Amino acid sequence: xxxxxxxxxHVSVSEGTPVLLRCNYSSSYSPSLFWYVQHPNKGLQLLxxxxxAATLVKGINGFEAEFKKSETSFHLTKPSAHMxxxxxxxxxxxxxxxDMRFGAGTRLTVKP
Amino acid sequence: xxxxxxxxxxKITKRGQNVTFRCDPISEHNRLYWYRQTLGQGPEFLxxxxxxxxxxxxxxxxxxxxxxxxxxxxxxxxIQRTEQGDSAMYLCAxxxxxAISYNEQFFGPGTRLTVL
Numbered sequence: 438x439x440x441x442x443x444x445x446x447h448v449s450v451s452e453g454t455p456v457l458l459r460c461n462y463s464s465s466y467s468p469s470l471f472w473y474v475q476h477p478n479k480g481l482q483l484l485x486x487x488x489x490a491a492t493l494v495k496g497i498n499g500f501e502a503e504f505k506k507s508e509t510s511f512h513l514t515k516p517s518a519h520m521x522x523x524x525x526x527x528x529x530x531x532x533x534x535x536d537m538r539f540g541a542g543t544r545l546t547v548k549p
Numbered sequence: 550x551x552x553x554x555x556x557x558x559x560k561i562t563k564r565g566q567n568v569t570f571r572c573d574p575i576s577e578h579n580r581l582y583w584y585r586q587t588l589g590q591g592p593e594f595l596x597x598x599x600x601x602x603x604x605x606x607x608x609x610x611x612x613x614x615x616x617x618x619x620x621x622x623x624x625x626x627x628i629q630r631t632e633q634g635d636s637a638m639y640l641c642a643x644x645x646x647x648a649i650s651y652n653e654q655f656f657g658p659g660t661r662l663t664v665l
Binding site: 481 | 552553589590591592593594640643653654655656657658659
């Protein structure tokens, strides 16, 4: 069985400060891990994915995530938040393309 | 626009009525997925098609739910005898199946269903 736990339902940061969205996973297999972002009234958009290559994964819009097997974590970070980053973020674990398990989501608020 | 489209974007219905949603995937994608997302939760997998074949159904997909993809292009999701618990956002995604695993799933904007 596989699952993800997003440790924070809501994160609030000031514009220009770092962002950290935390995700722990559980998987019986070597997982693929993803982060998706969902802006209001928009479809989910893939930010980045880990598929057993480099453990530090760079994505779009300056986001990156590090796969840490020993900690079963895949936290999402960004050095400097922008107002346009305000959205809902989902961590996803997959053992196959048609078996995507989404976390409950973390709502990111960016204050001016 | 070459993304995934879904219609309608919003649907309000009374309990007991039937509703049907449509998804148009990216044209060259042969895989199509349906998810359900309730408030405060992440999307949950319902079913997926490869071309016109429905290859997997979640146990979340009760007998009142049926999905089709008759020509391997657009798909419909029908809910019969709707219940208030069916109120949710229904998301469609598509991807291409190829030699590379874990191809990105591209999501549509969703159809928000409200059952009164």
